Amino acid sequence: MITLENVTKTFPSGEGVIRALDAVNYTFGPGLTAVVGPSGSGKSTLLNLLAGFDTPTGGRVVVDGTDLGALGEAGRADFRLARYGFVFQNYNLVQILSAAENVEFPMALAGVPARERRERSTALLARVGLAGRAGHLPAKLSGGEQQRVAIARALALEPGILLADEPTGNLDSRTGESILELLVAPARAGKTVVLITHDADVAARADHVVRVRDGRIERVEDHVPAH
Known part of the structure; x- marks a missing residue:
């Protein structure tokens, strides 16, 4: 569970202050939540705060009883490693590492033994349909394949929280559908999955749709997703 308690985020600008988020209250629970809204509405700022990449100007972000803002930067990094998985829009793969090594990377940071890392990486790449591409560098993979590696990496430590920023945005519809699956x-398995999307079809698959505009939650739609 990630709870935003009266969260505000402002940024200085030449003309004063930009209020990216304005007194937001919401709890992200198990299942798939899609965050939608126009460009500049505060979606990316929200995701950064959920992850602890940034801290609120006012209010608190609380994850299972832990106030992220009270941890300090190093504490938040350790907390993310233990609790989160991330799927970035631009994949964020390490270019000098193979697909398998990219998946192993967070496990190495967490101190998982080498043999277990290799076994888990092999299983995850097979799960995302890339068993035959494990030794390839990112530059030798298509966009869809790189996104699959990114998802395998995000799942490597079996996180309870998965955050994704436009995970299907740069992909064709067929590849995007397979990535969404x-x-x-993990959402169906009880994990908390939050994704930013501009795609109405992707949002239709979510359990909850949070519509953001001008730094505020405009409305929340809870529904039975289309599978």
Whole structure:
């Protein structure tokens, strides 16, 4: 559970202050939540705060009883490693590492033994349909394949929280659908999955749709998603 308690985020600008988020209250629970809204509405700021990449100007972000703002930067980094998985829009793969090594990377940071890392990486790449591409560098993979590696990496430590920023935005519809299936699965298993999207079809698959505009939650739609 990630709870935003009266969260405000402002940024200085030449003309004063930009209020990216304005007194937001919401709890992200198990299942798939899609965050939608126009460009500049505060979606990316919200995701950064949920992850602890940034801290609120006012209010608190609380994850299972832990106030992220009270942890300090190093504490938040350790907390993220233990609790979160991330799927970035631009994949954020390490270019000098193979697909398998990219998946192993967070496990190495967490101190998982080498043999277990290799076994888990092999299983995850097979799960995302890339068993035959494990030794390839990112530059030798298509966009869809790189996104699959990113998802395998995000799942490597079996996180309770998965955050995704436009995970299907740069992909064709067929590849995007297969990527979405990989994100839906952990949500159905009781994980908390939050994704930013501009795609109405992707939002239709979510359990909850949070509509953001001008730094505020405009409305929340809870529904039975289309599978």
